Amino acid sequence: MGVPVVGVVGGGQLARMMVPAAVELGIEIRVLAEVEGSSARLAATQVGDYRDVDTVMAFAKDVDVVTFDHEHVPQNVLRAMVDAGISVQPGPDALEFAQDKLRMRERLTELGAPVPAWAAVSNAEELQRFIDEHRGVAILKTPRGGYDGRGVRVVRSGEEGADWFQDFDRLLVEELVEFRRELAQLIARRPSGEIRVWPVAETVQRGGVCHEVIAPAPGAGSGANRFAEVATGIAESIAEGLDVTGVLAVEMFETTDSRLLVNELAMRPHNSGHWTIDGSRTSQFEQHLRAVLDLPLGDPAALDAHSVMVNILGGPQEEAITDRFAVAMEHVPDAKLHTYGKSARPGRKVGHVTVTGDDLDEVMYRARTAAGFFDDPDTETDTGTDTDTDTATETSTSTNTEETR
Amino acid sequence: MGVPVVGVVGGGQLARMMVPAAVELGIEIRVLAEVEGSSARLAATQVGDYRDVDTVMAFAKDVDVVTFDHEHVPQNVLRAMVDAGISVQPGPDALEFAQDKLRMRERLTELGAPVPAWAAVSNAEELQRFIDEHRGVAILKTPRGGYDGRGVRVVRSGEEGADWFQDFDRLLVEELVEFRRELAQLIARRPSGEIRVWPVAETVQRGGVCHEVIAPAPGAGSGANRFAEVATGIAESIAEGLDVTGVLAVEMFETTDSRLLVNELAMRPHNSGHWTIDGSRTSQFEQHLRAVLDLPLGDPAALDAHSVMVNILGGPQEEAITDRFAVAMEHVPDAKLHTYGKSARPGRKVGHVTVTGDDLDEVMYRARTAAGFFDDPDTETDTGTDTDTDTATETSTSTNTEETR
Structure with missing residues (x-):
């Protein structure tokens, strides 16, 4: 293998900060950016939607490995790359745990890693029961799509999660950790x-x-x-x-x-x-x-x-x-x-x-x-x-x- | 002034190694490279001849400062930029001393900086005289264009410089320093x-x-x-x-x-x-x-x-x-x-x-x-x-x- 080529999906500052390391080592870095003028624009070789299989496959086809500026690339896109024999690091199975908070909690619990008390709840009654068992307060999280204050709320009654139960079969509820x-x-x-x-x-x-x-x-x-x-x-x-x-x-x-x-x-x-x-x-x-x-x-x-x-x-x-x-x-x-x-x-x-x-x-x-x-x-x-x-x-x-x- | 823009003339590894520093600080770097695929290719915004005034002026016109990967940009190109109000760092007067070994020796001597014994010689007789005064051996250098063994030789007689005197009015001769x-x-x-x-x-x-x-x-x-x-x-x-x-x-x-x-x-x-x-x-x-x-x-x-x-x-x-x-x-x-x-x-x-x-x-x-x-x-x-x-x-x-x- 000649000079290694790393493809990074996402053009944010994390991709940007990979550029100096790549230049110094002598690794080639290519970035699939969301927009023109991204933070990682110096290394952007393509602009496109990371949720589109064809876009990502075109980007990935001649790099040695695909990695990421963020964890939001959909599983079908990740698996299409793996199926095509492309090295994807971290792989879809690992990223699934970063994408789904419920799966992450389940897996960490299986591994015996120490986590806050948690439960998967499907309705207001189950949520109320968890709250009652945890000093009258809890943290409610949507399994996916939650960031920056969205998808997360402090709740003191089962009713406070009612609207989210319309969109998700299961929600993650956790104790409020001191x-x-x-x-x-x-x-x-x-x-x-x-x-x-x-x-x-x-x-x-x-x-x-x-x-x-x-x-x-x-x-x-x-x-x-x-x-x-x-x-x-x-x-x-x-x-x-x-x-x-x-x-x-x-x-x-x-x-x-x-x-x-x-x-x-x-x-x-x-x-x-x-x-x-x-x-x-x-x-x-x-x-x-x-x-x-x-x-x-x-x-x-x-x-x-x-x-x-x-x-x-x-x-x-x-x-x-x-x-x-x-x-x-x-x-x-x-x-x-x-x-x-x-x-x-x-x-x-x-x-x-x-x-x-x-x-x-x-x-x-x-x-x-x-x-x-x-x-x-x-x-x-x-x-x-x-x-x-x-x-x-x-x-x-x-x-x-x-x-x- | 917004994000500073530095233009680097020359696409060698020195320009390349400026790229990580620029990316980390958040400075924009642009390189005028000699060839496609230069060492600094990631930041190359133009490929062209650094000896051509128009090429360099086009590169320099919208950067905050022009600097260099090497000292070989001709004085007329440097001065054209300065005359156009472009910040050139280091400037032509300084670079002249890096471009002409005789002028460098003259100036360092004026400044009282310690240098090897040296002389400007115009013919074989003057060279022979310097050799005689310095244990029968000396280093002869062309004032310009010398690098990598070219333009430099060890001489033990005035005759050994004869061919260079055909190309240069004056040569630099220095003692062989122990x-x-x-x-x-x-x-x-x-x-x-x-x-x-x-x-x-x-x-x-x-x-x-x-x-x-x-x-x-x-x-x-x-x-x-x-x-x-x-x-x-x-x-x-x-x-x-x-x-x-x-x-x-x-x-x-x-x-x-x-x-x-x-x-x-x-x-x-x-x-x-x-x-x-x-x-x-x-x-x-x-x-x-x-x-x-x-x-x-x-x-x-x-x-x-x-x-x-x-x-x-x-x-x-x-x-x-x-x-x-x-x-x-x-x-x-x-x-x-x-x-x-x-x-x-x-x-x-x-x-x-x-x-x-x-x-x-x-x-x-x-x-x-x-x-x-x-x-x-x-x-x-x-x-x-x-x-x-x-x-x-x-x-x-x-x-x-x-x-x-």
């Missing part, structure tokens, strides 16, 4: 089985969207709250049990009674791993490319004692970007700035900043300071719905969180 | 004056081509051979004295009698700085983009105690590249592999490997091991002339070296 903080365990697995694990990270949500990531999660590796090994074990068993290939992010709650419970899965590079671009020997984007090509995985060790990533949400209008660059670079010369080539919109993830170093307080301060220069009062607050596919799945992590933090 | 090793001081300067300096590196040539770089240069920062401060001072005075913007590499000899003498200058990212991609907080490619846009410069601190970069010369035939990836990645999971999307050819720079860490011996061993997997008996030895523009200037560093090492 937790100290959220963790994300990032892991990579290649088809031939090798696994590599980054240090577990703490994720901090703001307004239902990932806002900050601290890696490694403070205190996770030592003392009474030694969660690092547990988190790694959970992620390994899920990656193997669900046959996930590429990067997998396992989002977890650290509960107030010191357990880890699996909240959501993302089968692709993930916001909780953006720190690895600057803070790890092997970034999640390089590792994802290596993994989906079934190449040996790189060293995921952290380069510094602490890494903090802060998202730029909303962001400045495009005409102001250079001014923001200048002021941020001037004040924090060690900040690694990343912007995604996306126009500003309230609550939209348009970039991030990472700072690494020995002193966590200092690192946190510098990362927040640098990111703060990109704040914009007009776009910072999420007043609308962002339909970015990437943001969509990522923010689903917050569905079990807002009322308890 | 040196312990070669150093390279990488520095970045922005138009408004800010300067940032990376740790001085040791460069090791093989067969006249840069082969390994060790950063920082062992012993340069401490003890009797404390050259780091001297090297920095020399580079700063040159960057300011020649009004260089962007990245400048100052290649120096550390002589057997413990002096530093300036050998060559490169006004662009340079092979001696490839280690900064993985070994420094701010890579030379990111810093070059920031500098030419007159944005504040990033922190050039090393991330680890030692970085070693080993070039992949010649390299495997393209059909074998994935096999080589697999074996190198398997054996050295912490090696950072870089390949340039160029076909194999004897002696050609087709990639490099960087390893960083605390123990120099271990780092060196691992970098050499990883790079070694890409060796190919058919292409390793330089049996021909590589006309890559990037290689061209870089290898001129060896012109004063081969007989003394």
Whole structure:
């Protein structure tokens, strides 16, 4: 085989951030983007609908492997590729668990992974019974199509789910978890089985969207709250049990009674791993490319004692970007700035900043300071719905969180 | 100003390696490549002759700044851009010193920078006189057009320069320097004056081509051979004295009698700085983009105690590249592999490997091991002339070296 060719379905910032890793390694990357001018436009070789079999098959026919910027490619499209002998990583069976929250909960339970109490409910009576058994409150989720606050609601009576039962045979109901903080365990697995694990990270949500990531999660590796090994074990068993290939992010709650419970899965590079671009020997984007090509995985060790990533949400209008660059670079010369080539919109993830170093307080301060220069009062607050596919799945992590933090 | 747009003239691996930095920051990069399928093809928006004024002006007309993959753009083309109000970084006056070795030597001497003994000679008699005054041997160089062994020869009599005097009014003659090793001081300067300096590196040539770089240069920062401060001072005075913007590499000899003498200058990212991609907080490619846009410069601190970069010369035939990836990645999971999307050819720079860490011996061993997997008996030895523009200037560093090492 000559120069490896990776085809990425989806043109969001996750595909964009695979481009530097591909260029540096010397891998060819091609992107099937949803629209012209996507975040990953530099590598876009085709624009089309990822739900259309013919479109995706035409894109996939001469690449070595197909992978994804998001988990929303329909099963019939995925299976058409597999049937045609195309390497699809992760494969349809794994992605099914990322696409259907009920199937995910069922499978994790089979595997013995720790999850919140949950049930599949088919009507208001069953829902009411679950609520009654769980302190009078629960989280109701549609199995599919839920993101960014849609498809998820806090309910205190069976009646509150009535309208959704018209559209779905079964809904997922979960206990409202009381937790100290959220963790994300990032892991990579290649088809031939090798696994590599980054240090577990703490994720901090703001307004239902990932806002900050601290890696490694403070205190996770030592003392009474030694969660690092547990988190790694959970992620390994899920990656193997669900046959996930590429990067997998396992989002977890650290509960107030010191357990880890699996909240959501993302089968692709993930916001909780953006720190690895600057803070790890092997970034999640390089590792994802290596993994989906079934190449040996790189060293995921952290380069510094602490890494903090802060998202730029909303962001400045495009005409102001250079001014923001200048002021941020001037004040924090060690900040690694990343912007995604996306126009500003309230609550939209348009970039991030990472700072690494020995002193966590200092690192946190510098990362927040640098990111703060990109704040914009007009776009910072999420007043609308962002339909970015990437943001969509990522923010689903917050569905079990807002009322308890 | 909105998203900054940088236009790069030349599509070699230096332009290619600017692409990841541009994508990560969120800067738009456009490349004027010499040919289809260049190393920087992903960002190539135009293919054409960089010596043609109309071609370059068409490329330059809607970018924020023009910079370069090499120093060979003719002065009339450079000045046409400046006359049209286009920001050209580095500018024509600075590049003139990189294009004409005699002017460079004259200017460095004016600045008081330490250089080998040299003279401009117009005929065999003047050349003979210089040879007689310098132990019967000297290095003769054509002022322009010399690279990769062309335009440079070791001479022991005035007659040996006779044919070149037919083509050039004046030739540059230099003493054959006896040196312990070669150093390279990488520095970045922005138009408004800010300067940032990376740790001085040791460069090791093989067969006249840069082969390994060790950063920082062992012993340069401490003890009797404390050259780091001297090297920095020399580079700063040159960057300011020649009004260089962007990245400048100052290649120096550390002589057997413990002096530093300036050998060559490169006004662009340079092979001696490839280690900064993985070994420094701010890579030379990111810093070059920031500098030419007159944005504040990033922190050039090393991330680890030692970085070693080993070039992949010649390299495997393209059909074998994935096999080589697999074996190198398997054996050295912490090696950072870089390949340039160029076909194999004897002696050609087709990639490099960087390893960083605390123990120099271990780092060196691992970098050499990883790079070694890409060796190919058919292409390793330089049996021909590589006309890559990037290689061209870089290898001129060896012109004063081969007989003394």
